[in-house]
Amino acid sequence: MPVSLDRVVLTCALAVAACPLHADAVLDAAVAAIEPKVVAWRRDIHQHPELGNREVRTAALVAEHLAGLGLEVRTGVAHTGVVGTLVGGQPGPVIALRADMDALPVTERVDLPYASKVRSTYNGQDVGVMHACGHDAHVAILMGVAEVLSQRRASIPGTIKFFFQPAEEGPPAGEQGGAELMVKEGVMQGPKVEAVFGLHVNSVLQTGRVAYRPGGTMASAESFRIVIKGKQAHGAYPWGSVDPIVTATQVVMGLQTIVSRNVELTDGAAVVTVGRIHGGVRANIIPEQVELEGTLRALNEETRTLLRERVRAVATQIAGAMGATAEITVPDGVAYPVTFNDPELTARMLPSLQRAAGAENVVLRPAVTGAEDFSFFAQEAPGLFVFLGGRDPALPESQAPGHHTPEFQIDDRGLDLGVRVMAGLALDYLGEAQGTTP
Ligand SMILES: [Zn+2]
Numbered sequence: 553m554p555v556s557l558d559r560v561v562l563t564c565a566l567a568v569a570a571c572p573l574h575a576d577a578v579l580d581a582a583v584a585a586i587e588p589k590v591v592a593w594r595r596d597i598h599q600h601p602e603l604g605n606r607e608v609r610t611a612a613l614v615a616e617h618l619a620g621l622g623l624e625v626r627t628g629v630a631h632t633g634v635v636g637t638l639v640g641g642q643p644g645p646v647i648a649l650r651a652d653m654d655a656l657p658v659t660e661r662v663d664l665p666y667a668s669k670v671r672s673t674y675n676g677q678d679v680g681v682m683h684a685c686g687h688d689a690h691v692a693i694l695m696g697v698a699e700v701l702s703q704r705r706a707s708i709p710g711t712i713k714f715f716f717q718p719a720e721e722g723p724p725a726g727e728q729g730g731a732e733l734m735v736k737e738g739v740m741q742g743p744k745v746e747a748v749f750g751l752h753v754n755s756v757l758q759t760g761r762v763a764y765r766p767g768g769t770m771a772s773a774e775s776f777r778i779v780i781k782g783k784q785a786h787g788a789y790p791w792g793s794v795d796p797i798v799t800a801t802q803v804v805m806g807l808q809t810i811v812s813r814n815v816e817l818t819d820g821a822a823v824v825t826v827g828r829i830h831g832g833v834r835a836n837i838i839p840e841q842v843e844l845e846g847t848l849r850a851l852n853e854e855t856r857t858l859l860r861e862r863v864r865a866v867a868t869q870i871a872g873a874m875g876a877t878a879e880i881t882v883p884d885g886v887a888y889p890v891t892f893n894d895p896e897l898t899a900r901m902l903p904s905l906q907r908a909a910g911a912e913n914v915v916l917r918p919a920v921t922g923a924e925d926f927s928f929f930a931q932e933a934p935g936l937f938v939f940l941g942g943r944d945p946a947l948p949e950s951q952a953p954g955h956h957t958p959e960f961q962i963d964d965r966g967l968d969l970g971v972r973v974m975a976g977l978a979l980d981y982l983g984e985a986q987g988t989t990p
């Protein structure tokens with residue numbers, strides 16, 4: 553809730569840095585002043601979405617803005633990523649703030665003047681391109697945060713790195729990318745980041761709210777692949793076969809017992825889904841092999857390890873019991889760790905969230921079984937990843953469009969709170985480390 557700067561200045565005898573209410577009012581005023589630019593950036597980026605590892609225009613916009621603010625700027629990080637570094641006027645710790653930049657192969661069906669008409673090629677297919685997850689808002693918010701913080705550079709005790717990340721939704725087939733590649737390219741070092749913050753807009757959470765959860769907040773995600781090999785035979789003479797289809801059905805059912813019988817569910821949810829099963833060419837031929845593919849989700853690393861081990865054991869031993877063999881690949885391709893909010897950091901920063909949004913608007917939310925590659929940054933340093941409301945309160949929750957759908961949209965009026973949250977987290981963390989804020 554913005555506080556009138558004049559009122560605070562008139563009634564406060566303390567210097568800005570010594571008075572938290574005064575400091576908040578100065579920040580609120582700076583955020584209010586930049587809000588129209590943030591909305592304009594977001595709409596511009598929304599109208600010009602780019603797929604993962606192809607965020608050329610977005611990255612150029614970001615790099616130009618950061619350079620104009622006088623930040624050190626590194627481009628071409630993990631293909632199209634941009635890292636800006638703001639060195640404060642006072643010594644202090646190093647933190648990072650992250651925004652992801654990529655859009656999705658989704659054709660927009662929202663009737664907006666700045667709706668995307670862009671088309672591109674994704675894995676060889678002609679597709680519409682849309683910011684259907686709200687990463688356009690993340691970029692605009694972080695550009696705003698960089699501007700607000702650079703205005704007060706002289707008094708900042710520490711260094712803030714701004715990570716504008718490509719390909720959060722995963723790189724195109726055959727390419728590397730995203731947070732994992734940024735970490736490999738050293739963004740968490742030189743200087744070493746000691747805490748990392750990120751946010752995600754949410755189309756269901758009401759505008760003006762912030763949601764958070766300590767510990768596992770988003771799940772790990774990894775694919776697995778099982779190839780069951782048997783012995784081919786005529787469908788009329790099954791005794792001559794080792795039937796991989798019957799074996800595969802038993803493996804699918806066996807995998808269902810991992811969550812229900814092995815996972816300690818009170819510690820957090822887990823998911824084992826088989827999403828693809830393929831075998832056979834004709835009704836009267838028992839085939840030689842069947843392939844299964846699926847996804848594993850867990851909310852802590854112990855469960856994640858357990859899921860991998862049990863998938864191997866269940867598939868191998870059921871196949872063995874049937875006289876078949878199972879070749880298991882887990883993880884198969886990209887694997888995202890659990891997005892883990894450091895409990896100490898979360899507790900320490902909760903007052904900052906509450907001052908930004910108003911205590912009544914900061915809500916504890918259940919963990920979700922979706923995944924985020926912010927987790928790679930948070931593996932390197934304590935991290936906090938929060939959700940920002942993006943649903944127009946006039947729209948009933950039941951009618952909120954889902955992420956990754958052609959109808960997805962978010963309410964621009966929530967963006968200023970995003971700037972306030974991220975700037976507040978940065979200033980409060982650095983200030984607190986220096987012992988200058990309460
Ligand atoms: Zn996203």
Ligand SMILES: [Zn+2]
Pocket residue numbers: 684685721955956
């Ligand atoms: Zn997404």
